[in-house]
Amino acid sequence: MSTRAEQRRNTEARILEAAGRMFADLGYERTTIRAIASAAGVDGGLVMHYFGSKEALFAKVARFSSEEPPSGTPEEVAEQLLAALARRLEDEPVASLAVLRSMLTHDDAAEDFRAIALPRLDRLAEALSGEDARLRAGLINAITHGILIERYLLQIAGLETVDPQKAIDLLRPCFQLLAGVQPDERTAEH
């Protein structure tokens, strides 16, 4: 029926998927190894045996596909940031949400987050034109994260059923302004 290698890969994948969902839904402290194991249909000891510790399991889940840092002219940068946000508004980025949900209460998640966010922030600041590039890059970051948190994690009415395209169109002038795009270079649509 299935070789041992297949069986193992399958089980590991099921555990990782269950873990991702639970870390994203409950955060690090509230998701228990037993609950992950139960959701994956296995025993808690097996999770330990495969991943070593809860910490290591979280790290495995959190090692999500880090997006390409934006580059180009300020206008291109703004458009790339908007596109990345639109993508994450269209289909739920479970691994990112696991980190976002956990980063405020779990030190290692905070480190994971900073390890990804800081270099991105630096590159972003370099790509922006004008004064206070670092501050403006920080604001763009904060806006993006705030929207994802409110949309997926808090599910505050007003954003949880958002039309991604509408939101992006509203945010475009904000991003262009913060990116340092000159007024006469601005576009209403991509």
Add this chain to the structure above:
Amino acid sequence: MSTRAEQRRNTEARILEAAGRMFADLGYERTTIRAIASAAGVDGGLVMHYFGSKEALFAKVARFSSEEPPSGTPEEVAEQLLAALARRLEDEPVASLAVLRSMLTHDDAAEDFRAIALPRLDRLAEALSGEDARLRAGLINAITHGILIERYLLQIAGLETVDPQKAIDLLRPCFQLLAGVQPDERTAEH
């Protein structure tokens, strides 16, 4: 030296202050009653005796001064929102941070947060002019919370040493745009 009533008030205040700090710094699950008690220089049992439960203590801390909802013309609304944000960037709103830090992992904190955020969102949406008022109100909310989170809770470089006035000036066009202020009515400064 001190009457019993004074002593009690004093001790309760010390506990509440320590609890606020710890909830804001660590979140709900990671702050323990024992740690709060220790920080306040008392025994854990006393905290239980005074506040009944960890839950009730958190509720007491979280019942922070809810700000006046903004009202007036879109421009006035935008300016009031900016002023409120500036205030919170200038001195740390510990109780708000306790809720912000805890809301992603603690159900009751999430409820507290929604109970405050939802009516505000509705009133804000009413005060905005133009289409998609609800969406734009949600975006303004998300931006505000994102900035507070990044500034105080994540302390990502780029915002943790921010000059509030600079940030507000950068955000003014964004808020005005999302509030529905017409281009010819916009002001560069307050």
Add this chain to the structure above:
DNA sequence: AGCTTCATTCAACGAGCGTAGAACGAAATC
């Protein structure tokens, strides 16, 4: 002074957690 109140501490409970290691049984290897 004697009785009461109450701020405060102390010791202990039951539950849930991450984790470890022994045990079992089916697949893989020879």
Add this chain to the structure above:
DNA sequence: GATTTCGTTCTACGCTCGTTGAATGAAGCT
């Protein structure tokens, strides 16, 4: 077919948590 490997489960340890209730001793009252 015998032996080894390994996916998987089971049981249990040690710890920390929120919470409880009895004990202590000084302040308040008559």
